Amino acid sequence: MTLTEENYIKGIYHLGKQGKESVSTNAVAKAMKTKASSATDMIKKLSDKQLVNYVKYQGVSLTAQGQLAAKNIIRKHRLWEVFLVEKLNFTWDEVHDVAEQLEHIKSEKLINELDAFLNFPKYDPHGDPIPDKNGNFNSIDKIILANAELKKIYKCVGVKDTSTDFLRYLDTNKIALGTLFEVIHKEPFDNSLKLMYNNTELVVSQHVAKNIFVSIEL
Amino acid sequence: MTLTEENYIKGIYHLGKQGKESVSTNAVAKAMKTKASSATDMIKKLSDKQLVNYVKYQGVSLTAQGQLAAKNIIRKHRLWEVFLVEKLNFTWDEVHDVAEQLEHIKSEKLINELDAFLNFPKYDPHGDPIPDKNGNFNSIDKIILANAELKKIYKCVGVKDTSTDFLRYLDTNKIALGTLFEVIHKEPFDNSLKLMYNNTELVVSQHVAKNIFVSIEL
């Protein structure tokens, strides 16, 4: 598999439910930042290699083989992200671009030894689960903070938006994985939330509340 | 710089004395495992980018800029090799192919943090010096074991051939960086050497003796 093929497979995986859902050519093109004509060409190529199911004009989905390939790339991406944060003093907003490169390094031994070196982490710095070498991973029940109820305690377990801007916003407000929240007020006017955590109060917009994952309750 | 351009620059560096010496198109082609016509094309491209000095039919050498670029790639290659051996249980014969991939990862922070994480190593697992971020490195005085004198003690400080076959040969004979040798006999017939080290004797061929670097004396 070429680097580009790997990126398409990963893109299709993220677009549908683990790539099982059929996604449109346009959606793929947008995700890969190319044009629809380029996406069509690549989809054909991946279809020839039995990595995707493709019927003209009907969209693509990953085959079992394609799903495994995607999970393998994602496993590498997330393990490298853990490495960068845990061992090389990267912050969670700095890791993604480097992991995009490192995920394409080909060496079974490398990734398995890295996994062991990091003590077989189950989640990456953004709270996303890390597949094991067979593609299996825990998916914990989580909801977006925007849907949390008043007077209950929730734990921050992940972020939806992983942009630098958003992650830095969380940093400056001392919100991290593991932070315990209580929603003390929901403002009907703009759906903003008043949160209580670490003995401080903070009002966050709905936009923010939709991008924080919290555990189902505590 | 593309991955291929980086590999050519590195190749030219290794062929001449740090790339200062002019090397032939054929030599470059052979080192890159391509044809002379492909080498010519790439050399022209590198020349346009001011990375090499090139006059038609007269061979290539690296410019100051090209030398720095080469040393940067070699720095990355060797630091990754140290990482693989020190942290991920790779043996010295397993690291090269993976390092060939890792050396192309682009991130200043990554490589400088890796350097710090490894405690600023000065040599890689094969005894080759690691340039610092400015391209400076220690070159210790060394000779090939084949040129060592009788009755003197030498320390193994490097290997010339880094093939799996040779490195495994050294492993099975318990020869490693730091091993202290005494040459107790030189056989004039085939230039083989009888060595004494670790309280054992071993006869090595001239071929072997030409591929082990030892410190000037001790």
Next chain:
DNA sequence: ACTTATTTTTAGACTAATCTAAAAATAAGT
């Protein structure tokens, strides 16, 4: 110096991945 051999460059073609523009298929609107 002149012929032959070798090295190097050029010319033209191929593959992977991309693009623009045009054609074909599907979806939507009345």
Next chain:
DNA sequence: ACTTATTTTTAGATTAGTCTAAAAATAAGT
């Protein structure tokens, strides 16, 4: 159902890197 809009595919070009075959330059041999 028929027209219009949107999506998707095809056709033809482009760029990076490679190749083979032919031409040009350099090196060697007498």
